[in-house]
Amino acid sequence: MNCKEVLNIKAKEIDGYLEQYLPKQKEYPSEIFEAMRYSIFAGGKRLRPVLLLSTCEMLGGNSKEAIPFACAIEMIHTYSLIHDDLPAMDNDDYRRGKLTSHKKFGEALAILAGDGLLHHAMEIMANACVENCSEKTVKAMQAIAQGAGVYGMLSGQVVDVLSEGKEIDEKTMYFIHKNKTAAMLQGALKAGAILAGATKQQVEMMEQAGEKLGVAFQIADDVLDITSSLEELGKPVHSDEKNEKNTYVTIYGIEKSKEMIQNLSQEAICIFKTFSKGTFLAELTQYLIDRKS
Amino acid sequence: MNCKEVLNIKAKEIDGYLEQYLPKQKEYPSEIFEAMRYSIFAGGKRLRPVLLLSTCEMLGGNSKEAIPFACAIEMIHTYSLIHDDLPAMDNDDYRRGKLTSHKKFGEALAILAGDGLLHHAMEIMANACVENCSEKTVKAMQAIAQGAGVYGMLSGQVVDVLSEGKEIDEKTMYFIHKNKTAAMLQGALKAGAILAGATKQQVEMMEQAGEKLGVAFQIADDVLDITSSLEELGKPVHSDEKNEKNTYVTIYGIEKSKEMIQNLSQEAICIFKTFSKGTFLAELTQYLIDRKS
Numbered sequence: 387m388n389c390k391e392v393l394n395i396k397a398k399e400i401d402g403y404l405e406q407y408l409p410k411q412k413e414y415p416s417e418i419f420e421a422m423r424y425s426i427f428a429g430g431k432r433l434r435p436v437l438l439l440s441t442c443e444m445l446g447g448n449s450k451e452a453i454p455f456a457c458a459i460e461m462i463h464t465y466s467l468i469h470d471d472l473p474a475m476d477n478d479d480y481r482r483g484k485l486t487s488h489k490k491f492g493e494a495l496a497i498l499a500g501d502g503l504l505h506h507a508m509e510i511m512a513n514a515c516v517e518n519c520s521e522k523t524v525k526a527m528q529a530i531a532q533g534a535g536v537y538g539m540l541s542g543q544v545v546d547v548l549s550e551g552k553e554i555d556e557k558t559m560y561f562i563h564k565n566k567t568a569a570m571l572q573g574a575l576k577a578g579a580i581l582a583g584a585t586k587q588q589v590e591m592m593e594q595a596g597e598k599l600g601v602a603f604q605i606a607d608d609v610l611d612i613t614s615s616l617e618e619l620g621k622p623v624h625s626d627e628k629n630e631k632n633t634y635v636t637i638y639g640i641e642k643s644k645e646m647i648q649n650l651s652q653e654a655i656c657i658f659k660t661f662s663k664g665t666f667l668a669e670l671t672q673y674l675i676d677r678k679s
Numbered sequence: 680m681n682c683k684e685v686l687n688i689k690a691k692e693i694d695g696y697l698e699q700y701l702p703k704q705k706e707y708p709s710e711i712f713e714a715m716r717y718s719i720f721a722g723g724k725r726l727r728p729v730l731l732l733s734t735c736e737m738l739g740g741n742s743k744e745a746i747p748f749a750c751a752i753e754m755i756h757t758y759s760l761i762h763d764d765l766p767a768m769d770n771d772d773y774r775r776g777k778l779t780s781h782k783k784f785g786e787a788l789a790i791l792a793g794d795g796l797l798h799h800a801m802e803i804m805a806n807a808c809v810e811n812c813s814e815k816t817v818k819a820m821q822a823i824a825q826g827a828g829v830y831g832m833l834s835g836q837v838v839d840v841l842s843e844g845k846e847i848d849e850k851t852m853y854f855i856h857k858n859k860t861a862a863m864l865q866g867a868l869k870a871g872a873i874l875a876g877a878t879k880q881q882v883e884m885m886e887q888a889g890e891k892l893g894v895a896f897q898i899a900d901d902v903l904d905i906t907s908s909l910e911e912l913g914k915p916v917h918s919d920e921k922n923e924k925n926t927y928v929t930i931y932g933i934e935k936s937k938e939m940i941q942n943l944s945q946e947a948i949c950i951f952k953t954f955s956k957g958t959f960l961a962e963l964t965q966y967l968i969d970r971k972s
Contacts, residue, residue, distance in 0.1 A: 415834040474786035493767035494840050505828040508801045512821040528805040535798040541708040
């Protein structure tokens with residue numbers, strides 16, 4: 387099986403877990419569950435939960451204990467996309483080839499569906515910590531909260547929004563990608579390592595790898611936004627240009643951006659390969675930067 | 680000292696803790712901290728953190744351990760107000776006599792400031808659970824997450840938004856108030872009790888009291904919206920009417936609503952008075968339903 391096939395199998399497994407944590411509801415508040423489920427099951431790659439569970443397995447952990455955290459991180463990621471797409475933000479009508487939440491349910495319910503997913507992620511992690519109260523579970527929750535929070539993903543989103551229509555320097559661009567995208571991948575790798583009972587040094591290595599992988603992944607996204615078509619990408623191409631968004635491509639050009647993707651991804655791959663069971667994460671990194679959509 | 684004076688002193692203490700958890704930032708992302716601080720320090724009563732800390736004290740707990748949870752619950756409450764006020768929701772220009780977040784900072788930053796406060800609450804609680812990993816801390820976090828989440832506060836907000844402009848029955852009205860308002864007060868009382876090491880029965884009693892107090896408090900708010908003036912209330916009066924909102928007053932009329940406030944608050948007071956140190960919470964309940972703003 388190649389990496390893509392393995393990723394697809396793992397993604398389907400995660401879909402099953404998400405179904406358990408986010409079931410259809412018949413009673414109040416069924417509408418909010420419908421909206422949360424619409425975005426959660428809109429066909430994501432499940433990259434963050436796969437990274438979390440695979441890291442846990444790679445380091446000899448019991449990935450069953452990691453499932454609630456994996457689902458929580460996917461919910462946080464999905465909430466961030468719903469809010470990103472809002473008219474006040476990127477104002478996107480499509481995401482993964484489907485109408486965005488506010489186009490489908492209206493703006494009020496889209497805001498609440500995003501809020502709901504973040505709430506639900508917090509609740510699922512808190513429940514997991516109560517069920518299995520240990521240093522590992524609370525530290526995994528902390529890693530995810532920090533990756534997502536005001537010094538992580540959210541700060542990247544804030545600077546991204548504030549930078550629209552302005553010229554920004556390389557340092558700011560790196561800040562955006564490192565936080566908006568990489569911080570949550572770091573959170574996933576870190577939480578997976580912690581849940582496996584990894585050493586402090588191993589956790590730090592995974593954090594390092596997450597930064598490299600995350601920034602490479604986001605530059606690859608910037609390049610795809612220019613080179614791909616709507617059909618391949620499932621969302622409007624050149625949407626960055628439309629929004630006068632700064633990207634690695636607008637700052638460095640396509641060739642230099644591709645070189646950076648190579649360098650960063652190779653650094654991440656090197657780290658993964660120091661682990662005897664690191665092959666899947668190394669291959670996944672290569673697959674992610676080579677993808678066409 | 681009367682109850683209002685005690686409440687003010689406690690609120691000032693909480694302001695000091697909030698200042699520590701939400702300091703001014705000079706570097707990225709300073710703007711989001713400015714927006715989060717603007718709403719947090721806009722002059723709230725600090726009711727939820729006061730309830731949490733007072734319950735913890737009443738039951739013989741160490742309220743120092745409870746401070747991060749008290750700050751987290753105030754941040755969650757403030758986030759919910761910022762999102763409630765958005766144009767897609769209640770579209771309010773004023774809150775507590777000051778411009779609402781989106782009027783002051785624009786809609787994008789207001790959405791993100793709300794998100795940021797929810798993220799930050801999660802992070803503060805996770806940090807507290809790491810610092811002091813125990814059944815008490817994780818269960819307190821769970822109580823707050825549940826009170827705020829998709830089966831708590833958020834579900835009330837969803838049904839409230841979906842009911843605008845429609846006639847709703849008593850059951851739905853109760854659902855909204857119980858969840859939108861009471862669930863977080865229940866979360867505060869429950870978390871305070873858990874952190875004090877209360878028995879299961881004591882925790883359940885506080886949950887009961889929270890429901891009664893919360894619904895009474897919200898009906899009092901409905902009545903104030905009709906009877907108070909802008910100057911007293913700090914936000915436009917008759918805003919419910921403007922938004923075609925269902926309230927206890929539109930369903931039951933003012934007299935019957937006042938009767939319900941009395942009955943519910945007395946039930947809460949009875950519960951508080953069964954505790955030897957329950958006087959403050961009993962007096963606070965009375966003060967809250969008698970308030971003029």
